[in-house]
Amino acid sequence: xxxxxxxxxxxxxxxxxxxxxxxxxxxxxxxxxxxxxxxxxxxxxxxxxxxxxxxxxxxxxxxxxxxxxxxxxxxxxxxxxxxxxxxxxxxxxx
Amino acid sequence: xxxxxxxxxxxxxxxxxxxxxxxxxxxxxxxxxxxxxxxxxxxxxxxxxxxxxxxxxxxxxxxxxxxxxxxxxxxxxxxxxxxxxxxxxxxxxxxxxxxxxxxxxxxxxxxxxxxxxxxxxxxxxxxxxxxxxxxxxxxxxxxxxxxxxxxxxxxxxxxxxxxxxxxxxxxxxxxxxxxxxxxxxxxxxxxxxxxxxxxxxxxxxxxxxxxxxxxxxxxxxxxxxxxxxxxxxxxx
Numbered sequence: 261x262x263x264x265x266x267x268x269x270x271x272x273x274x275x276x277x278x279x280x281x282x283x284x285x286x287x288x289x290x291x292x293x294x295x296x297x298x299x300x301x302x303x304x305x306x307x308x309x310x311x312x313x314x315x316x317x318x319x320x321x322x323x324x325x326x327x328x329x330x331x332x333x334x335x336x337x338x339x340x341x342x343x344x345x346x347x348x349x350x351x352x353x354x
Numbered sequence: 355x356x357x358x359x360x361x362x363x364x365x366x367x368x369x370x371x372x373x374x375x376x377x378x379x380x381x382x383x384x385x386x387x388x389x390x391x392x393x394x395x396x397x398x399x400x401x402x403x404x405x406x407x408x409x410x411x412x413x414x415x416x417x418x419x420x421x422x423x424x425x426x427x428x429x430x431x432x433x434x435x436x437x438x439x440x441x442x443x444x445x446x447x448x449x450x451x452x453x454x455x456x457x458x459x460x461x462x463x464x465x466x467x468x469x470x471x472x473x474x475x476x477x478x479x480x481x482x483x484x485x486x487x488x489x490x491x492x493x494x495x496x497x498x499x500x501x502x503x504x505x506x507x508x509x510x511x512x513x514x515x516x517x518x519x520x521x522x523x524x525x526x527x528x529x530x531x532x533x534x535x536x537x538x539x540x541x542x543x544x545x546x547x548x549x550x551x552x553x554x555x556x557x558x559x560x561x562x563x564x565x566x567x568x569x570x571x572x573x574x575x576x577x578x579x580x581x582x583x584x585x586x587x588x589x590x
Contacts, residue, residue, distance in 0.1 A: 279400055279535060282369060282400045282401055283400050286400065286401060286403075290403065321536060322535065322536045340536075341399050341429065341430050341431060342399055342400050343398075343399035343400075343403075343405050343430060343431060343432065344399070344429075344430055344431030344432075346403065347431050348431060
């Protein structure tokens with residue numbers, strides 16, 4: 261089973277990113293949240309937050325995003341679109 | 355079916371309208387013109403699990419638009435159903451009247467073959483469609499609601515509902531959304547094109563002009579609908 265990380269953002273004004281909230285709600289409604297192994301926060305006010313560091317290392321400039329690793333050593337695959345992630349990763353698992 | 359009442363109109367977000375459409379109907383498809391209505395796809399990809407998209411390939415779109423359609427397909431992982439005109443009808447038109455008859459005869463006949471007929475056939479296969487129409491785009495769209503029965507393409511035997519999630523949004527809101535969410539957009543927008551249609555019938559516009567002023571500019575402003583949204587003209 262791949263390891264899946266969801267990164268969601270907190271904006272500079274301290275509010276949660278609207279799109280991130282929508283995607284998480286979608287994941288929870290559909291029961292897909294169970295497939296997410298870890299949730300990291302990219303806090304725009306804190307460049308050292310785990311999500312910000314991961315976004316920087318993977319050069320991702322939008323949120324939410326998903327990082328999928330087939331094995332711990334495998335190259336991460338990044339999805340910035342929920343639908344594409346759900347279609348290519350989650351549906352293949354079920 | 356849940357409908358949008360007058361009181362709800364201002365309180366429902368585009369995402370809520372998109373969700374509502376999918377809750378109300380089994381077969382819903384998003385109309386994508388290759389322009390800034392791409393945000394409908396972006397929004398749908400966050401709030402529904404089954405995103406169906408179609409586009410009308412008139413055969414006369416700008417190369418930039420074709421490239422953009424493919425880019426969107428790849429970026430979002432959605433299948434975009436490409437609707438094409440009937441070859442025989444098209445051949446008859448261009449053989450009889452040439453490739454630019456619309457400048458002389460008006461755009462209705464050409465649009466009728468390249469856009470309306472394929473759309474009419476396609477809408478028989480869905481229950482509802484979602485469009486990017488906005489009230490601020492042109493005088494013909496000033497009263498567009500967020501949800502309406504499509505009296506132009508629906509029939510007694512097959513009702514079709516049309517959802518316009520962006521009806522109350524301004525151009526500024528659309529472009530803010532595109533920027534804030536890093537939504538890919540058609541490069542023609544950077545060259546002054548606001549409303550994007552077929553290459554011979556679309557040109558860039560200047561500041562303070564209606565968004566659709568660059569479409570069929572040789573015709574009356576009140577006639578500048580290709581027919582996809584003809585109920586706007588009929589009901590106006």
